[in-house]
Amino acid sequence: MSFHSLQLTTAAGHAITVKTFQPEQPKAVVIVAGAVGVPQYHYEKFARWLSQLGYAAITFDYDGIGESVDGHVKNSRSDMMSWGRNDASAVLDHAAGQYPNLKINWVGHSVGGQLLGFLSNAHLIDKVVTVASGSGYWWHNSAPTKRVVWLLWFLIVPVVVPLAGYFPGRTLNMVGDLPKPMMQQWRRWCLNHRYALGVEGDAVVAEFEQRTFPMTGIWFSDDEMMSAKSIESLHGFYPNAPKQMICVKPEDAGHKRIGHLGWFKDRYQDGIWEQFILPELVSS
Numbered sequence: 001m002s003f004h005s006l007q008l009t010t011a012a013g014h015a016i017t018v019k020t021f022q023p024e025q026p027k028a029v030v031i032v033a034g035a036v037g038v039p040q041y042h043y044e045k046f047a048r049w050l051s052q053l054g055y056a057a058i059t060f061d062y063d064g065i066g067e068s069v070d071g072h073v074k075n076s077r078s079d080m081m082s083w084g085r086n087d088a089s090a091v092l093d094h095a096a097g098q099y100p101n102l103k104i105n106w107v108g109h110s111v112g113g114q115l116l117g118f119l120s121n122a123h124l125i126d127k128v129v130t131v132a133s134g135s136g137y138w139w140h141n142s143a144p145t146k147r148v149v150w151l152l153w154f155l156i157v158p159v160v161v162p163l164a165g166y167f168p169g170r171t172l173n174m175v176g177d178l179p180k181p182m183m184q185q186w187r188r189w190c191l192n193h194r195y196a197l198g199v200e201g202d203a204v205v206a207e208f209e210q211r212t213f214p215m216t217g218i219w220f221s222d223d224e225m226m227s228a229k230s231i232e233s234l235h236g237f238y239p240n241a242p243k244q245m246i247c248v249k250p251e252d253a254g255h256k257r258i259g260h261l262g263w264f265k266d267r268y269q270d271g272i273w274e275q276f277i278l279p280e281l282v283s284s
Contacts, residue, residue, distance in 0.1 A: 001021060001022065001023055001024075001048070001051045001052065002021075002022045003019070003020070003021055003022070004019070004020055004022075005017060005018070005019045005020075006018055006020075008060075008090045008091065008094055009090075010063070010086035010087055010089075010090040011085075011086050011089070011090065012063075012077075012078070012082055012085075012086040014063050014068075014070065014076070014077075014078070014086075015068070015070070016060055016061060016062065016063055016068040016087050016090065016091075017040070017060065017061050017066070017067035017068050018058060018059070018060040018091055018094060019040060019044075019047075019058070019059050019060070020056060020057070020058050020098075021044075021047045021048050021050070021051035021056070021057040021058075021059075022051060022056045022057075023051050023052070023053075023054050023055070023056065025054070026054060026055060026056035026099065026102060027054040027055065027102070027283045027284055028054075028055055028056070028102050028103045028104070028105060028281065028282060028283040028284050029055065029056045029057075029058065029095050029099050029102050029103070029104045029105065030047075030050050030055045030056070030057045030058070030104075030105045030106075030107055030281060031058045031060075031091060031092065031095055031104065031105070031106050031107065032046065032047055032057065032058065032059045032107050032109070032112075033060070033088060033091075033106065033107070033108045033109065033111075033112030033113075033115070034059070034060075034061075034062075034065075034109050034110075034111075034112055035109045035110035035111055035112065035132075035260075035261070036110060036111045036175060036176075036178070036186070037065065037169060037175040037176030037177075037178060038065075038109070038110075038176075038261065039061055039065060039066030039067070040059035040060055040061045040066055040067070041066065042264055043059050043109075043264050044059065045264070045265070045266045046264050046266075046273065047059050049266070049269060049273060053278070054283075055105075055281065055283075056095075056098075056099055056102070058091065058094075058095055060087070060091045062078070062083040062087050062088075063076050063078040063082065063083065063086070063087055063179070064076030064078055064177075064178065064179035064182065065176070065178075068087075072166075073166045073177045073178065073179055074165045074166045074180070076166075076179035076180075076181075076182070077179070077181055078179050078181060078182055079179070079181040079182045079184075079185040079186075080111070080114075080115070080182055080185050080186055080189065080196070081118050081185070081196075081200070082181075082182075083111075083115055083118075083182070084115035084116070084117070084118025084119055085118045085119070085120065088115050088118070088119055089118075089119050089120055089121050092104070092106075092119060092121050092122075092124050092125065093121055093124075095124075096121075096124045101284065102284050103126040103127070103282050103283060103284050104124055104125050104126050104127075105125075105126065105127045105128075105129065105281045105282060106125045106127070106128045106129070106213075107129045107130075107131060107277065108128065108129070108130045108131065108133055109130075109131045109132060109133065109263075109264070110131075110132055110133050110134075110225075110226075110260070111133075112130070112131075112133065113128070113130030113131070113133030113217075113234065114133060114135075114136070114195075114196065114234060116128065116208075116211060116238070117196070117204065117207045117208035117211060117237065117238070118204075118207065122210075122211055122213065125213045126213065126282050127213060127214055127215075127216075127280070127281065127282045128213050128214070128215040128216070128241070129215075129216050129218065129277060129280045129281070130215065130216070130217045130218065130219075130234075130235070131218050131219075131263055131277070132218075132219055132220055132223055132225075132226055132260050132263065133217065133219070133226070133231070133234060134219070134225075134226035134227070134230030134231040134232075134233065134234045135195040135230045135233040135234040135237075136186065136189055136190040136195055136230070137189075137190060137191075137192065137193050137194075137195050137230065137233065138150065138153060138190045138191065139193070140227055140229045140230035140233060141225060141226070141227060141230065142223055142224050142225055142226060142227045142230075143227075144224040144225075145224055145225045149190075152174065153187050153190055153191060156172070156174075157183055157184070157187050158187075160172075161180055161183050161184060162180075165180055166178065166179060166180050166183075167179075167180065167183040185199075195233070195234070195237075196237075197237055208237045208238055208239075209238075209239055209240055210240070211238045211240065211241050212240050212241055212242075213241055214241065214242045214243075215235065215238060215241045215242070215243045215244075216243070216244050216245075216246065216280040217231060217235050217243060217244070217245045217246065218246045218248060218272075218276055218277065218280075219231045219245070219246070219247055219248070220247075220248050220249075220250070220258040220259065220260070220262075220263070221247055221248065221249045221250070222249075222250055222257060222258055222259055223258075223259060223260045224259055224260055225260040226260060228247075231245070232245075246276060248272065248276055252271070252275075253268060253271030253272050253275065253276075254270070254271045255267070255268070255271060258272070
């Protein structure tokens with residue numbers, strides 16, 4: 001296996017960091033699109049495991065996250081739509097250019113499954129696997145998150161973000177440091193029962209309707225953030241994408257706990273990676 005890291009300049013003019021874990025003879029590509037505030041290094045063990053199985057695995061950080069921060073997160077002007085239209089689209093173009101004869105899988109964790117409607121080049125994707133990916137509408141959050149998220153959206157973000165110039169998540173021990181435009185747009189989405197589609201209008205609804213790639217949605221019964229309703233809602237945004245949904249209980253994976261941010265840890269290799277994700281990936 002070889003490994004390399006590079007900087008991609010997006011259509012918006014900012015640079016993002018992309019890492020590739022490549023086997024000697026790749027049989028297909030897997031792009032791993034991470035969750036909000038989760039830097040790509042968290043997915044490295046999963047990516048290395050995929051490369052050992054013959055997949056060229058690509059991870060990346062959205063603008064303002066992880067290694068894609070230009071000096072300080074305050075400098076980022078990206079919002080959620082920009083992450084899709086610019087960052088994710090740039091990574092997909094890069095993958096298609098590097099591996100023109102291979103099928104491309106998209107493994108989207110949380111927001112990584114929400115942004116697919118914004119990709120102008122989504123036709124390049126052969127298969128989508130979403131993991132713990134649902135709508136962020138706050139009333140559909142799972143109970144543990146729902147009990148506190150109103151504080152985030154109705155008090156912390158409206159007050160703290162304008163004053164700080166960004167969302168100081170590390171200081172608040174919530175999510176992580178995030179760009180101001182992104183956090184303000186995310187708030188608008190999370191307060192609407194139709195999430196992004198209810199805020200951004202008919203043109204965005206039409207974009208999501210144009211997605212026809214096959215999708216498998218894998219979600220966890222003990223997810224403290226995404227409820228069954230939020231999972232169902234998000235995947236309903238892609239009405240013309242053939243879908244199957246898989247609910248994984250901790251005991252199905254041989255564990256007592258998975259949660260929203262557990263699956264990418266290597267202790268779940270046998271129980272989740274091999275048993276549920278691998279069978280859903282396509283190869284050339």
